[in-house]
Amino acid sequence: MNKKIALLEYQFLFDPSETWSNLYQFEADLAKFFLQKGLEANVIKTVDGSNGRRILLIERKPMIGEPKTPQGRPKTPQGILKDMKKHNPKAPERDFGTRRLNVSKLIKK
Incomplete structure (x- = not known):
């Protein structure tokens, strides 16, 4: 990756006793x-x-976004479990979780 740069030549003249000491x-x-x-x-x-x-x-300067601060109160373990119960899984996920998955359907003959 090639960077395009511009070279500008400026000269600054100042009196160190009135402005910057070094x-x-x-x-x-x-x-x-x-x-x-x-x-x-x-x-x-x-x-x-x-x-x-x-x-x-x-x-x-590279812009790095500020991390978002969580809004509201943090959830308790019971609140997290309650949200997990509301999760409605799709059929393959549900079958795998209940061990009703028929492996013979997955194996191609």
Whole structure:
């Protein structure tokens, strides 16, 4: 599977005394911004040392649905058995459960 990527070159200039004290704080804030937009940003490559150029990979964050919380009160064992009694099985299932199943019908001659 080939991924299509776009390489954009931006340069950010800022005064560390007025904004971020180091590059890692800037990267953390930039990653938080992308996270708010539903994206993940990770530095995958550093060129020319820690103060040099960096390659930031931005990907869509995988969406995992929230697990559903059960509504209402949990069922007691008696309530579960009551629901099982309401189950109306089909003929083969019913016959198998009561051992009335005729095996000779199942075997092909």
